[in-house]
Amino acid sequence: MKANQFGKKGWTPDRIDNLNGKTFIITGTTSGTGFEAAKILLSKGAKVVMLNRNSKKAEDIIVTLKQELGNDIDVSNIQMDLSKQASVKKAAEEVLKTIPQINALICNAAIAQVPKQTLTEDGWESQMGTNYFGNWTLQALLFPLIEKSKGRIVTVGSMGYDMGIKTINFDDLNWDKGYVPNTAYSQSKLAQIMTIYELQDRLKEAGNTDVKAYACHPGASRTNLINTSGSFMMKIMFYLMMPLTQSAEKGAYPQLMCATEENLDQEGFYGPTGRSNWVGPVGAHEIKPHAKDKAVAKRLWELSEKETGVKWNI
Numbered sequence: 001m002k003a004n005q006f007g008k009k010g011w012t013p014d015r016i017d018n019l020n021g022k023t024f025i026i027t028g029t030t031s032g033t034g035f036e037a038a039k040i041l042l043s044k045g046a047k048v049v050m051l052n053r054n055s056k057k058a059e060d061i062i063v064t065l066k067q068e069l070g071n072d073i074d075v076s077n078i079q080m081d082l083s084k085q086a087s088v089k090k091a092a093e094e095v096l097k098t099i100p101q102i103n104a105l106i107c108n109a110a111i112a113q114v115p116k117q118t119l120t121e122d123g124w125e126s127q128m129g130t131n132y133f134g135n136w137t138l139q140a141l142l143f144p145l146i147e148k149s150k151g152r153i154v155t156v157g158s159m160g161y162d163m164g165i166k167t168i169n170f171d172d173l174n175w176d177k178g179y180v181p182n183t184a185y186s187q188s189k190l191a192q193i194m195t196i197y198e199l200q201d202r203l204k205e206a207g208n209t210d211v212k213a214y215a216c217h218p219g220a221s222r223t224n225l226i227n228t229s230g231s232f233m234m235k236i237m238f239y240l241m242m243p244l245t246q247s248a249e250k251g252a253y254p255q256l257m258c259a260t261e262e263n264l265d266q267e268g269f270y271g272p273t274g275r276s277n278w279v280g281p282v283g284a285h286e287i288k289p290h291a292k293d294k295a296v297a298k299r300l301w302e303l304s305e306k307e308t309g310v311k312w313n314i
């Protein structure tokens with residue numbers, strides 16, 4: 001195994017310099033890794049714009065953050081339901097209208113392990129519609145401002161990319177035949193990661209070095225993920241796995257690293273490097289070839305343009 005470029009302890013937020021004057025947009029900050037990431041960015045002086053579906057929860061989070069970090073922090077929320085294309089478009093429009101720069105867009109929000117096949121209002125299986133198509137549209141619409149700001153796109157994936165069928169089920173994207181919660185979740189997280197590496201290729205082809213794109217994951221972290229959308233059985237399973245997991249704060253480190261660390265290799269996949277990549281020092285680690293399968297990634301990109309009607313202006 002290659003030595004961790006950040007030493008034995010791996011990457012930690014001590015490496016983040018003062019972030020005064022920098023703006024981070026982060027999705028899903030009402031709990032888990034998103035909350036912890038927002039808190040650390042704010043503690044370093046950044047401006048943080050949160051995109052959350054539940055405005056009341058977001059207001060409460062702002063109160064909590066101010067109690068912990070002081071009233072001077074620069075934090076706000078724009079309402080966005082990632083599962084609804086109309087809501088994503090509206091939120092992106094508001095960001096473009098009101099926020100002058102984006103140093104990094106951190107795509108953190110997601111749902112997981114939805115017990116029964118459910119379709120979004122746009123007609124996609126809920127995990128694919130929220131985790132994948134929601135982020136597709138958000139990233140593509142904010143791309144011009146990220147480019148203008150010479151910023152980054154950070155996608156929070158999952159080791160689930162290496163579970164399920166390990167490719168995209170183009171013939172039955174919604175799993176009308178044989179829906180399995182973890183398989184559908186895994187496909188949505190694989191799709192998110194594949195699109196980041198495909199985006200890198202497209203930026204390179206266009207000679208665009210202004211935007212950087214990163215894929216990472218939080219390992220196995222104690223958050224609300226399973227509680228929000230998982231089945232009763234899944235909740236029990238996650239409870240039993242608890243001793244093998246890490247804190248939500250540690251789970252936030254990979255996305256913080258990808259959003260702030262200078263000269264980080266975009267081709268890497270970042271997360272905990274310990275047991276099963278669930279816990280341990282944060283750094284780059286192996287990514288299996290199916291996540292960078294060029295033919296699948298290209299087909300997925302074209303399909304996404306068609307499905308959403310949203311194209312990237314690269």
Ligand SMILES: NC(=O)c1ccc[n+]([C@@H]2O[C@H](COP(=O)([O-])OP(=O)(O)OC[C@H]3O[C@@H](n4cnc5c(N)ncnc54)[C@H](OP(=O)(O)O)[C@@H]3O)[C@@H](O)[C@H]2O)c1
Nearest residue numbers: 028029030032033081082083109110158220221223224225
């Ligand atoms: N925890 C883990 O072990 C683990 C493992 C692998 C990958 N991940 C990934 O880590 C990321 C963060 O998850 P987490 O573990 O911190 O879970 P979490 O505590 O459940 O946080 C998820 C966040 O996403 C938000 N969200 C869910 N659906 C949304 C929607 N339709 N629109 C807008 N926001 C929405 C939630 O908001 P509400 O409060 O409104 O529900 C919450 O703020 C996800 O991308 C997940 O796939 C986590």
